[in-house]
Amino acid sequence: MDHICPLCRTNNNEMAIDFTIEEFICSHCKNLITVGQSTQRKIVKKPVENVALEVGGKGVLYGTEYWVINIVIKKYGLDTFWREYSLKDKAGNNVYLSESDGHWVFLRPVDFAFKEFKYYAEANGKNYRWYETTPCTVYAATGFFEDKLQFGLATYKEYVNGTEMISREEYGKSVQFFKGNHISRSEIKKAFGVTDMPYRSGTGIVQPFYYNVKQCTNIMAITALLICALQLYVVTSRSNxxxxxxxxxxxxxxxxxxxxxxxxxxxxxxxxxxxxxxxxxxxxxxxxxxxxxxxxxxxxxxxxxxxxxxxxxxxxxxxxxxxxxxxxxxxxxxxxxxxxxxxxxxxxTTDPFKLGYRPQNADFSILKNNEGGFSLKNDKDQTIRTYNDLEVLTSEIILRTGLQNTIKETGKLDSILLNMTQEYGDPVNFEKNPxxxxxxxxxPVSFWNFGIVLVCLILFTVLSYWMKRTFESGKWSNSSNSPYSSN
Structure with a gap:
């Protein structure tokens, strides 16, 4: 499809499909040209910042091949901008991609006016909560337009239900209705083969939570019941x-x-x-x-x-x-x-008396005990007697063995006893505690593991609901009709 600019003679042939247009913006001189006229309507600022797609770009979304036919940047207030991409398929159907702060919404026009109330709207039996009413103007644009591009003040009124939304665009007496849903950045990148995407911040108006909390709660509940049943079986079928x-x-x-x-x-x-x-x-x-x-x-x-x-x-x-x-x-x-x-x-465990002193032909053994005294064990009755006086012990040995009570024999016996070591342990208690x-x-399986698993399941569920509430509260932080009182 060729459209030659009457002012700079540039051939604007970015589109690979043919459709009827009323205006186009020259890609070279940026003039807004009405088809069939040789004069400009105005010079339009070209969309540059955070623009991810190009006019003429082709991609497949939800199984349908689309071409980007124009890009319009809308402005609200002094510094709030969002980008709208108009897409057309070979059958001539139009859809739209809206991107704000890195969050994307896929929009389809609807041919019916949904019922609007003070704080919500109803469409196809589903209620959508009023999010915001936003007046805006066109800040920048490029591409091909099937109708005249309007630069005056337009009003968007948006209603949200989870990851879906409906909106009404009003310009003068013209009113259009749309239904949209969240679409991920990865789907846009895959569909159009782009790599650079606008930086994402905050929470998108229809951005879904990271996982389905209700579904996870049901799974957790079923898991907890199965664990309880298994624990009950183990407890009833086994004992210590x-x-x-x-x-x-x-x-x-x-x-x-x-x-x-x-x-x-x-x-x-x-x-x-x-x-x-x-x-x-x-x-x-x-x-x-x-x-x-x-x-x-x-x-x-x-x-x-x-x-x-x-x-x-x-x-x-x-x-x-x-x-x-x-x-x-x-x-x-x-x-x-x-x-x-x-x-x-x-x-x-060794009998210390076996390593002690045993006089020749005697029926007893002697060792030096832990206190520095001496212990004598009788072989016949296994009794043990303690002596703390060396002279008394020497006399007892001489009496029991029949040794001559002479200075020589006594000195020899004293030498043996005095040179004994104390390394034989406690002679009285070695036989105790054998x-x-x-x-x-x-x-049976420990109740600790069972309890810990259940507590973890409960904590995960509670934490999930708290995280989702925080997430949804952030989503509605810019709304005039937030259901969260903290906003």
């Missing part, structure tokens, strides 16, 4: 089950580990609670456990110290610690397992 229990003698695990019998866990992943008991009294014990998955050989290690101390000080008794400790191995899946167990206690009891219990 002791899967392992054994007394481990400290003497059996000295410098080595004991391999337990195998046990099987069935069901969903759940905590394995371990209870360890040792008859400690003013002493400590330590237990190390390795849970081995016999199928995957995966190992989970845990250790625990058991200690209890008590005494009497300043007229009052005191106590701290406990003879038992509990801990959990969390998230253990179903499978067959065994434990590798190691343990130790204060004072060790074992540690370990019990493992397979627990």
């Amino acid at each position: 089950q002791t899967v392992f229990e054994q007394n481990i003698n400290f003497a059996d695990v000295t410098d080595k580990e004991v391999v337990s019998k195998s046990f099987t866990l069935s069901g969903g992943s759940a905590p394995l609670k371990v209870h360890a008991f040792s008859d400690v009294d003013n002493s400590w014990a330590s237990v190390g456990l390795s849970l081995v998955n016999e199928k995957t050989n995966e190992v989970i290690y845990a250790s625990k110290d058991i200690e209890k101390y008590s005494g009497y000080e300043d007229g009052e008794s005191w106590s701290e610690g406990s003879q038992s400790e509990d801990f959990n191995l969390c998230g253990i899946p179903a499978g067959t397992y065994h434990f590798l167990i190691s343990a130790e206690k204060e004072g060790g 074992a540690v009891n370990i019990t493992a219990t397979w627990l």
Whole structure:
């Protein structure tokens, strides 16, 4: 389609489709030319700032191929501008793209006048809330126009319902009606093959929220019900089950580990609670456990110290610690397992009298105890007697063994006793607390996980409604009829 400017003789042939026009703006001299006349009507400022499309540009929107036939920048007040792109398809149908602050609306003309009330309008059985009434003028324009381009004051009245809007454009006695919906920047870029788009700020008049809050709420509610049903099944179908229990003698695990019998866990992943008991009294014990998955050989290690101390000080008794400790191995899946167990206690497990002094042909042993005195253990009745006086002990040894009570024998015995070390531990308590009891219990699925998931679902839902309200409040911030009282 060729339109030669009668003033500068430029051939304005940007359009690839043919349609009847009444005016065009020369792309070279910017004069507004009425078709069939050789004089200018006026010089029109060319749209430049934030213009994304070009006259003659072609793109496919909603399955239909359109050409951009003109671009008009509208102005409201001193510094409010928006851009309108008129599009035409091969069948001669017109649609429009309106862009403001980087937000796009796709508009179609309608051939009926919707019902207007004080604060809303009704169209096709749907109510649209009155957003704003905006007087505006043409600031800049370019392209081809099927009717005369009007530069006087026009009035737009817009009504909004979610991501849809209807509007009425009034110029003098001429009134046009439109219905529009939000269209994303990505759709415009893809349809027309453009890369540079106007910077987006604020919230568009029909911009949708980032996701469907009502749909997400329904999904969350269904998810919560399913989780509740699953938790109910788990709770009713399973109870605490002791899967392992054994007394481990400290003497059996000295410098080595004991391999337990195998046990099987069935069901969903759940905590394995371990209870360890040792008859400690003013002493400590330590237990190390390795849970081995016999199928995957995966190992989970845990250790625990058991200690209890008590005494009497300043007229009052005191106590701290406990003879038992509990801990959990969390998230253990179903499978067959065994434990590798190691343990130790204060004072060790070796009889210290076996390393002590034993006179020839005697039925007793002697060692130097922790307090610096001496302890004598009788082999016959296993009784232990403590001596803090070296002379008394020497006399007892001579009496029991029949040694000659001479200076030489006494001196020799004193030398042996005085040179003994104190590294044999507590001779009185080494036989106390010989074992540690370990019990493992397979627990139902923890209510903590169940509660945390439900709380997260509720928080997400509440946060979504709050975010959407904030979003919608921003959308209506420029409206004279906002439904949000804070605006």
